[in-house]
Amino acid sequence: MxxxxxxxxxxxxxxxxxxxxxxxxxxxxxxxxxxxxxxxxxxxxxxxxxxxxxxxxxxxxxxxxxxxxxxxxxxxxxxxxxxxxxxxxxxxxxxRCEPGTPLSVAGGETALGVLIGLLPRIWKPAGPPFMPLADEAAWWVEYLPGQWASAGEPFERRLLDAALDALVTLPATQGEQVLLQQDLHGDNVLASQREPWLMIDPKPLVGEREFSVAPIVRSDELGSTRRDVLYRFDRLTSELGLDRDRARGWTIGQTIAWSCYTDHHVPHVETVRWLLDAR
Ligand SMILES: Nc1ncnc2c1ncn2[C@@H]1O[C@H](COP(=O)(O)OP(=O)(O)O)[C@@H](O)[C@H]1O
Ligand SMILES: [Mg+2]
Structure with missing residues (x-):
């Protein structure tokens, strides 16, 4: 970003x-x-x-x-x-969602169940005008090393290398291309009347399903400990039948790519460390 x-x-x-x-x-x-x-x-x-x-x-x-x-x-x-x-x-x-309470206040466990229910509904077959995940990954790869250096190397080199490795190797071998929402977190789903919870604020891409876990795994408002992060990763990948290595790679890649200019920089980098060390 x-x-x-x-x-x-x-x-x-x-x-x-x-x-x-x-x-x-x-x-x-x-x-x-x-x-x-x-x-x-x-x-x-x-x-x-x-x-x-x-x-x-x-x-x-x-x-x-x-x-x-x-x-x-x-x-x-x-x-x-x-x-x-x-x-x-x-x-x-x-x-309008009424009462509009954000899903993040429902508690990590409930919120995760709601997000797991929402993902397959978002995964519609899709193409243009949405930006391909492969193009977005190529753009991240292009700017990340320079951004990391000019920001004063804000985290250890191995995290950057892991992100670049994933973003370079995963795009060419993806599964079915579906609609993705790269900002699906606990404050972009609101309590509503027509359905208990409705999503707002999508940042769409088109790519394979495994990418979808990234914003949820690093969503620290759903629980910010190592255990919370690894639990979300395990539950998302097992309940949705996703390839763990690919899901981990995308999460590391997108989280590093989005980490530099967010207020959640510290927990996001910590998330990447935990995912790498838990392999
Ligand atoms: N359709 C909606 N129904 C109820 N509240 C909404 C709706 N869309 C946005 N909001 C409120 O506005 C806030 C910001 O909207 P959002 O689309 O998430 O914008 P941003 O891009 O700034 O995150 C939300 O957190 C929510 O409180
Ligand atoms: Mg929002």
């Missing part, structure tokens, strides 16, 4: 204007904004008939490019419905 925090600050300054424009476009009554998420902006709104909805403004970065297309592709199956989309403004009108 490239460092786009500065750009995000600039983008946030345009949000109030975007909100007004969208309210006009879709004839919305504006309600309370949600507390800021990691990247985008979300606000409660009402449709002209009074029905509740959410206006989500997507922060226009690489990983979010096809967020609306992924929500549309999943067509309400375990995910909120897309009601409207404005591609120019990167604005979506979404089904």
């Amino acid at each position: 490239a460092d786009d925090r500065l750009n995000q600050r600039n983008w946030l300054q345009t949000v109030p204007e975007l909100v007004v424009e969208c309210a006009e476009e879709w004839d919305l009554q504006l309600g309370e904004p949600y507390p800021p998420g990691d990247a985008g902006y979300a606000q409660r709104v009402e449709l002209p008939d009074g029905a509740p909805a959410v206006l989500k403004l997507i922060y226009p970065d690489r990983e979010s490019t096809h967020e609306a297309a992924a929500i549309e592709r999943l067509d309400g199956d375990g995910v909120v419905r897309l009601l409207e989309y404005d591609a120019e403004r990167w604005a979506m009108l979404l089904e």
